Amino acid sequence: MVKDAEEAIQSAEGIERKGLVLATLMKLKQVCNHPAQFLKDNSAIPGRSGKLARLGEMLEETLQVGDRSLIFSQFAEMGEIIRRHLQETYGIEVMFLHGGTPKTHRDRMVERFADPAGPRIFLLSLKAGGTGLNLTSASHVFHFDRWWNPAVENQATDRAYRIGQTKNVQVHKFVCAGTLEEKIDEMIERKKEVAGRVVGTGEAWLGDLSNAQLKELFALRKDAVGE
Numbered sequence: 001m002v003k004d005a006e007e008a009i010q011s012a013e014g015i016e017r018k019g020l021v022l023a024t025l026m027k028l029k030q031v032c033n034h035p036a037q038f039l040k041d042n043s044a045i046p047g048r049s050g051k052l053a054r055l056g057e058m059l060e061e062t063l064q065v066g067d068r069s070l071i072f073s074q075f076a077e078m079g080e081i082i083r084r085h086l087q088e089t090y091g092i093e094v095m096f097l098h099g100g101t102p103k104t105h106r107d108r109m110v111e112r113f114a115d116p117a118g119p120r121i122f123l124l125s126l127k128a129g130g131t132g133l134n135l136t137s138a139s140h141v142f143h144f145d146r147w148w149n150p151a152v153e154n155q156a157t158d159r160a161y162r163i164g165q166t167k168n169v170q171v172h173k174f175v176c177a178g179t180l181e182e183k184i185d186e187m188i189e190r191k192k193e194v195a196g197r198v199v200g201t202g203e204a205w206l207g208d209l210s211n212a213q214l215k216e217l218f219a220l221r222k223d224a225v226g227e
Contacts, residue, residue: 001024002219006211006215006218008020010211019207021214022203022207025206028179029181033051033075033176034081040077045085052085055071055144059090062120067120068137069120070141071121072153074125076099079124082144083123092121094119094122095119096123099125110133110134124156136161139160139167139168141170141171141172143157145174146181147203149203178221178224180218183217
């Protein structure tokens with residue numbers, strides 16, 4: 001993926017180049033999430049994604065103590081992979097709200113999540129779940145993939161912080177170590193002026209990076225590559 005992208009980006013200019021950069025970042029983000037999401041081949045889910053394995057471990061702990069959790073992904077297809085995996089692995093119902101969910105179903109899901117006897121895991125696509133929902137029964141918020149826009153992420157996190165929240169809420173942001181996810185996260189944390197631009201422009205600022213910056217961004221860290 002990186003090899004093909006670098007060749008295409010080097011020979012492109014202007015708006016075409018920016019489009020190629022953003023498309024490449026999106027594909028690499030899918031690779032970080034799960035190979036099956038990137039390949040779209042309905043291949044096996046367990047044992048192939050460190051993020052998914054860690055999510056399962058952490059959710060198991062939350063379920064043992066009776067906590068409720070929100071999980072956000074910006075990809076509807078990744079949300080479906082997560083939902084299916086959690087239901088099959090843990091034998092529990094996982095609700096999934098995405099852009100195609102009818103309003104009546106959406107309202108019913110919110111009601112059920114607030115019910116003490118209802119499902120304890122609510123999975124949402126980031127944009128569908130980012131506004132207009134009051135989900136204060138959650139005490140954990142998981143961002144499975146990063147939007148690289150603090151405003152969008154914070155808006156989603158705020159679903160659990162609405163008026164009426166009486167308990168602490170823990171926010172967990174997943175980053176695939178040694179990949180562009182970690183590097184972009186460090187860039188935003190390190191450069192407050194970059195973070196300020198991100199708030200206004202989404203991920204578009206990444207399209208302006210130089211070829212040398214992109215090459216460094218795309219490269220896997222040596223200690224991230226397993227045997």
